[in-house]
Amino acid sequence: MTPAGTEPAPGRRDRKKRRTRATLAEAALRLVAERGLAQVTVEEISEAADVSPRTFFNYFACKDEALVGDHAGDAKRLVARLAAVPPEVPVLTALRAALDEVIDEVRAERELWCLRMDVVARNPALLPRLLAGNAEAERAIVEVVAARVGVDPDHGYPALVTAVTGAALRTAMARWAARPDQPDLAALVDEAFAALAAGLPPPGKS
Numbered sequence: 001m002t003p004a005g006t007e008p009a010p011g012r013r014d015r016k017k018r019r020t021r022a023t024l025a026e027a028a029l030r031l032v033a034e035r036g037l038a039q040v041t042v043e044e045i046s047e048a049a050d051v052s053p054r055t056f057f058n059y060f061a062c063k064d065e066a067l068v069g070d071h072a073g074d075a076k077r078l079v080a081r082l083a084a085v086p087p088e089v090p091v092l093t094a095l096r097a098a099l100d101e102v103i104d105e106v107r108a109e110r111e112l113w114c115l116r117m118d119v120v121a122r123n124p125a126l127l128p129r130l131l132a133g134n135a136e137a138e139r140a141i142v143e144v145v146a147a148r149v150g151v152d153p154d155h156g157y158p159a160l161v162t163a164v165t166g167a168a169l170r171t172a173m174a175r176w177a178a179r180p181d182q183p184d185l186a187a188l189v190d191e192a193f194a195a196l197a198a199g200l201p202p203p204g205k206s
Helices: 012-035 042-049 053-059 063-068 071-084 091-098 100-108 110-122 124-149 156-178 185-197
Strands: none
Touching: 012 042, 012 053, 012 063, 012 110, 042 053, 042 063, 063 110, 063 124, 071 091, 071 100, 071 124, 091 124, 091 156, 091 185, 100 110, 100 185, 110 124, 110 156, 124 156, 156 185
């Protein structure tokens, strides 16, 4: 039986879908990094991934969506993991624990994740879609944080906690991506969350 608040382990069909989605995203990123956003078509992405354009559109509404990541899916998994953390655990600690799988996925696909950062940075036209995806994911997390602390979703606290922890995660990821000699990603995320929990004291004054 699956514990309450967690997702069942994906079956063969779901694993195949995730692999196909990941293959399409990787093909799109590599082609756009090589040629530029305007020079790559859905047909070329599909050919590189060895699927039909029809299959592409089963996973993505357009080329840009394949490039910026699966925010809805990521948010759904994060919300399920957060809901599974015991309610007595403080909210910052619970959010950090819920991020373990995200950290593992990013660490395992460092090259691809860095490539996505580079493609978005060099193609500002992708930013509105990226920001919209981030906003959608944050709304889902705000809902579960609000339920966790016992306030309405429109209360300022859940939105603030979601925003600052998201910023902490992105800062840690950017530091990790910028220098190959940086410590492990999990250690950088821990450092960022510890700074939040301490009230963001200046370095050396905690």
